[in-house]
Amino acid sequence: MELVYSETRQRQESAELSDRELALLARGGDMLSFELLVSRKTAAVVSVARRIVPDPEDARDVAQMVFLRVWEQLDRYDDKYSFNTWLYRIATNLSIDFLRSSRSREKAHTATLHIVRQREEATGGETARAAEEGEVAGLFRQASERLTGKQKAAFVLREMEDKDTSEIAAILGCGESTVRNHLFNARRILRKEIEKICPGFLAGKGRGSR
Amino acid sequence: MTNPCAAVRSRFEPYRDESLARDERMAMRDHLASCADCRSEAARFDPVLLFAAMPEETVSAAEAGQILAAVRSGIALKTAEKRLASASGSGSRSLSSVLSPGRRISATAAAVAAAVVLAWTAGPGAALRVTPVLPASPPSAAAPSSASLSGSGSSIVPAARASASDPVDGGSMTVPSALARPEAAAGSSDLPFGEASGPAKGNLPADATIYDWNPGGGQPRVVWIVDRSLDI
Numbered sequence: 270m271e272l273v274y275s276e277t278r279q280r281q282e283s284a285e286l287s288d289r290e291l292a293l294l295a296r297g298g299d300m301l302s303f304e305l306l307v308s309r310k311t312a313a314v315v316s317v318a319r320r321i322v323p324d325p326e327d328a329r330d331v332a333q334m335v336f337l338r339v340w341e342q343l344d345r346y347d348d349k350y351s352f353n354t355w356l357y358r359i360a361t362n363l364s365i366d367f368l369r370s371s372r373s374r375e376k377a378h379t380a381t382l383h384i385v386r387q388r389e390e391a392t393g394g395e396t397a398r399a400a401e402e403g404e405v406a407g408l409f410r411q412a413s414e415r416l417t418g419k420q421k422a423a424f425v426l427r428e429m430e431d432k433d434t435s436e437i438a439a440i441l442g443c444g445e446s447t448v449r450n451h452l453f454n455a456r457r458i459l460r461k462e463i464e465k466i467c468p469g470f471l472a473g474k475g476r477g478s479r
Numbered sequence: 480m481t482n483p484c485a486a487v488r489s490r491f492e493p494y495r496d497e498s499l500a501r502d503e504r505m506a507m508r509d510h511l512a513s514c515a516d517c518r519s520e521a522a523r524f525d526p527v528l529l530f531a532a533m534p535e536e537t538v539s540a541a542e543a544g545q546i547l548a549a550v551r552s553g554i555a556l557k558t559a560e561k562r563l564a565s566a567s568g569s570g571s572r573s574l575s576s577v578l579s580p581g582r583r584i585s586a587t588a589a590a591v592a593a594a595v596v597l598a599w600t601a602g603p604g605a606a607l608r609v610t611p612v613l614p615a616s617p618p619s620a621a622a623p624s625s626a627s628l629s630g631s632g633s634s635i636v637p638a639a640r641a642s643a644s645d646p647v648d649g650g651s652m653t654v655p656s657a658l659a660r661p662e663a664a665a666g667s668s669d670l671p672f673g674e675a676s677g678p679a680k681g682n683l684p685a686d687a688t689i690y691d692w693n694p695g696g697g698q699p700r701v702v703w704i705v706d707r708s709l710d711i
Binding site: 300304307308310311312316317319320329338340341348401402405406408409410424428429431433434449452456459463464 | 492495497504505507508525526527530531532533534535536537539542543546547549550551553554557570
């Protein structure tokens with residue numbers, strides 16, 4: 270069996286290329302460039318998926334699907350625009366699709382149990398900051414269950430991925446005013462949910478600040 | 480309270496109302512991540528500001544490696560699907576749906592990572608040409624016209640393919656006798672794939688499942704060997 274290994278390529282040269290250049294090379298069939306792009310973007314895609322999809326394993330599946338979709342649709346990528354925006358659009362769309370699926374709904378209960386467990390574990394050997402981080406992340410997972418997919422995606426892109434309103438609009442394929450509406454409604458719903466889920470949590474924070 | 484704290488606390492309202500510039504937002508988030516007092520103040524001002532200091536998600540090297548491996552395998556699967564579809568005409572079904580209905584994509588991809596497409600063009604007893612499933616290029620690129628992709632500049636051959644039980648030897652393998660007979664494939668008649676059984680597994684990994692495309696059909700035949708031990 271004759272194998273041709275990609276190691277013969279100049280990885281270093283490729284590593285200096287921009288995302289857009291790598292995408293164009295990948296579109297021409299260069300798998301080395303595609304894999305480099307995957308490696309470069311894995312953290313960002315997994316981060317978005319984990320924020321939107323409650324279960325970490327599901328989020329990883331979504332991340333894999335994102336890169337497969339990228340590979341399948343590279344011919345549709347318009348290189349006049351940012352590769353990142355296009356990638357985030359695929360990542361948020363697939364994450365939202367996943368949220369809508371029945372499988373995700375089935376797992377909602379499991380995710381909630383996970384949060385409870387995480388809180389219990391956090392009181393153990395972890396540092397106070399780590400415990401708090403885990404608690405806040407768990408709180409977000411639980412409170413954000415009430416958000417629509419678009420509201421959740423807009424909030425995640427804004428608060429956790431540092432995207433501007435215009436970028437979020439491009440990613441979600443809507444106008445900036447719609448993004449602002451999504452953000453406003455997301456905050457309103459989250460506020461209500463936090464107060465419903467754990468009023469004592471906030472009271473504790475308030476005491477600690479004095 | 481330090482000056483930075485005072486500055487941050489004075490910006491809670493514009494932060495919430497989306498009127499801060501990007502660098503100001505990021506500076507505020509950075510400060511909140513490191514200052515417990517200001518986090519408490521922020522939460523009291525608006526509980527949603529708790530999420531302004533969420534820790535960054537981290538991806539371990541192992542997890543990144545798993546994702547890359549699954550993506551490679553998924554591409555190999557899709558490439559093979561396209562090739563099978565073009566070989567069998569418009570009536571073919573999705574290979575992934577036949578192989579692993581209802582399974583996670585990662586499980587499917589990992590399973591197919593061990594797949595080998597065997598193009599059988601000769602009669603019983605002849606050696607098979609073994610062609611690993613290699614990704615060619617995205618669908619937009621020129622469709623491969625040849626069955627061999629050894630010149631594609633990339634190779635996707637999972638580690639499991641190098642196992643001691645791997646039947647591939649020097650670019651060809653001896654056809655297991657059962658596989659060489661169309662009747663050995665025990666597939667249902669309405670599917671293009673059937674699961675082979677019996678002595679065909681003799682030379683293959685213990686967990687291998689063999690899918691025989693177009694069982695009982697004419698030449699060429701394609702056999703998928705799926706090593707279930709790789710399921711994740």
